[in-house]
Amino acid sequence: MSQALVRIAAGWLLGLMLAVAAAILGINVVNNxxxxxxxxxxxxxxxxxxxxxxxxxxxxxxxxxxxxxxxxxxxxxxxxxxxxxxxxxxxxxxxxxxxxxxxxxxxxxxxxxxxxxxxxxxxxxxxxxxxxxxxxxxxxxxxxxxxxxxxxxxxxxxxxxxxxxxxxxxxxxxxxxxxxxxxxxxxxxxxxxxxxxxxxxxxxxxxxxATDELRKDVGAKVNEFLDACAAEAVKQQKLQPDCPFYFASTNNVDDGTIKWRITKYPEISIEPFDGRWVVAPLDGKAHVEAVQQSSFTGAWFPLDEEVDFSFTTRLDVAGDTIKVTPLLTY
Structure with a gap:
């Protein structure tokens, strides 16, 4: 009987030790x-x-x-x-x-x-x-x-x-x-x-x-302005119109023969400056034709010249709307 009790006690003790070990292991696992x-x-x-x-x-x-x-x-x-x-x-x-x-x-x-x-x-x-x-x-x-x-x-x-x-x-x-x-x-x-x-x-x-789209849109407005200016110069028959381009001559010009056209449109460059966006000076070429009379000989002869021009603009951008204002000096 005593040996049986010892075996039972040993079994319980072993079980208790295993339970304690399992608890310690579980605690360590949770803590880790x-x-x-x-x-x-x-x-x-x-x-x-x-x-x-x-x-x-x-x-x-x-x-x-x-x-x-x-x-x-x-x-x-x-x-x-x-x-x-x-x-x-x-x-x-x-x-x-x-x-x-x-x-x-x-x-x-x-x-x-x-x-x-x-x-x-x-x-x-x-x-x-x-x-x-x-x-x-x-x-x-x-x-x-x-x-x-x-x-x-x-x-x-x-x-x-x-x-x-x-x-x-x-x-x-x-x-x-x-x-x-x-x-x-x-x-x-x-x-x-x-x-x-x-x-x-x-x-x-x-x-x-500036994006390519802005340069394209600004270029379109600049070109539109120059074309309109050339057309108005032809309409008014002026060698020195209110445009970025002009031609100086001391000869008489036959009225109705003056023709202006743009031969080289400006390249558009837009850069930041002093908190604004500015368009670099716009350089281009215009061609003028006319019939003129020499002030010295009175002979009539053709005028056929290409002139360089340059001007500046002010650029205003508000959302998807842009405004290009030419700044001309005479």
Missing amino acids: TVASPQQPVREYLDALHDGDGGRALGLLRATVPPSNAAMLDGTALQTAASRLANVTIGSPEERAENQVMVPVQYTIDGSRLRSEFLLEKTGTEWLFFSTWAFVPSQLPTVNATVVNASEATLNGVPVNMPGGRNTFAVFYPGEYEASLNGQYFAAPATRATVTSRDVPAAPLNLLTA
């Missing part, structure tokens, strides 16, 4: 997974991927600096996070004051990058399970500028650029792309990668330029 310092980081990255800025901000325990908040939610945030690939959350590394650093490695456009997150232990649940939270911080910012424009597109979202500049609060890690794709003005896309709250991101500088 859902209760680990990596879990808040994992949840934070998921919130970025979902474009849930409110949840991401709460998890990160971050304050928003004075700035534009357009990048902190929705499409803009999803776009920033979608450019991360091959994401790996590393093992926590001990830091002072009961804190740990959790590294995150990933690639953006093929480049291997790393971000570090500082977390602190905030207590335990059910006596055994640790709770962790991000150490409070402030979000980083990205500065953007655009030449001669008051708006741009950042991560697919239209944003205001008062005075051609703005500052945007952003989450990290992420990549932010600015562009300008207007009908008349555009700028090549430029990107900035944000990997840390402490390392300043490269500014997003948009170098705006």
Whole structure:
């Protein structure tokens, strides 16, 4: 009977030891997974991927600096996070004051990058399970500028650029792309990668330029003006019309024989200057024909000359409407 009791007791003791071991193993597994310092980081990255800025901000325990908040939610945030690939959350590394650093490695456009997150232990649940939270911080910012424009597109979202500049609060890690794709003005896309709250991101500088469509439309208006001016000069029978072109002669000209036509239209170049868009001086050629009488001999002979001309204009653009005003000096 005593041996049977011993065997029963041994069985119970073994079962108890196995149960304790299983409990310890379970606690360790939980502390290394859902209760680990990596879990808040994992949840934070998921919130970025979902474009849930409110949840991401709460998890990160971050304050928003004075700035534009357009990048902190929705499409803009999803776009920033979608450019991360091959994401790996590393093992926590001990830091002072009961804190740990959790590294995150990933690639953006093929480049291997790393971000570090500082977390602190905030207590335990059910006596055994640790709770962790991000150490409070402030979000980083990205500065953007655009030449001669008051708006741009950042991560697919239209944003205001008062005075051609703005500052945007952003989450990290992420990549932010600015562009300008207007009908008349555009700028090549430029990107900035944000990997840390402490390392300043490269500014997003948009170098705006006139589009081919603007040059084409301005050219059409300039050509229309020159053609109309030549036609009016013929109608008025003037060698020196109120046009960019003229011909000086001391001879008498037979009325009704003067003919003007444009032989070379100006090439259009539009550049930014002093907060405006200016058209470079317009150079071209015009051809005049007439029958003239020599002031000395009285003989009649043909006038057949090509003259160079140059003039400037003022360009005004409002939305999809352009106005070209010739500036002529006489």
